[in-house]
Amino acid sequence: DAKTTQPPSMDCAEGRAANLPCNHSTISGNEYVYWYRQIHSQGPQYIIHGLKNNETNEMASLIITEDRKSSTLILPHATLRDTAVYYCIEIRRSNYKLTFGKGTLLTVNP
């Protein structure tokens, strides 16, 4: 799987939108972009995934650029409980091997 690039850390004020960027400049046409997060001392939790269209679910929105070289995860109204490490990963369709990078530590401040 190709590598992704994320900032190591970000801050966000409680109640504001958190926008987490991810670069995946070498992504190929059959690779999904997945986002997971890991709250301290817990296992990672799935958030959302997409191929080329923007996606939204009850947790977040995923905006993928038209050239698919980058994406942004949006938490519309961040809460203190959203403080976590957020991982953006690329996975080839039907690939079983999922490799995580180091992610972005998002700190939501009161």
Place this chain on the structure above:
Amino acid sequence: DVKVTQSSRYLVKRTGEKVFLECVQDMDHENMFWYRQDPGLGLRLIYFSYDVKMKEKGDIPEGYSVSREKKERFSLILESASTNQTSMYLCASGKTDFSGANVLTFGAGSRLTVL
């Protein structure tokens, strides 16, 4: 909700001991994974399995083996534990959907200390 249960939350073992880490999932997922997580290194894939009795090496399989005799259970085995295997071990399961997507559900983790 899908549940992935890891048998032990905390273990302390001695160098040279054989260690079994058990993982059970209750949603009939085909795919199961073992990762280890260390500070500054993120999650690293040890082994995965996409069917009963099938296994494939991940990025760091050395020093580990796995067993998948039943669909719901995936065991990680350290034949002779060493201090550099002190880590957090995370099990995950997933199912490939009709679009080819594969969403994982993780267990809470097992923190192993090897003395």
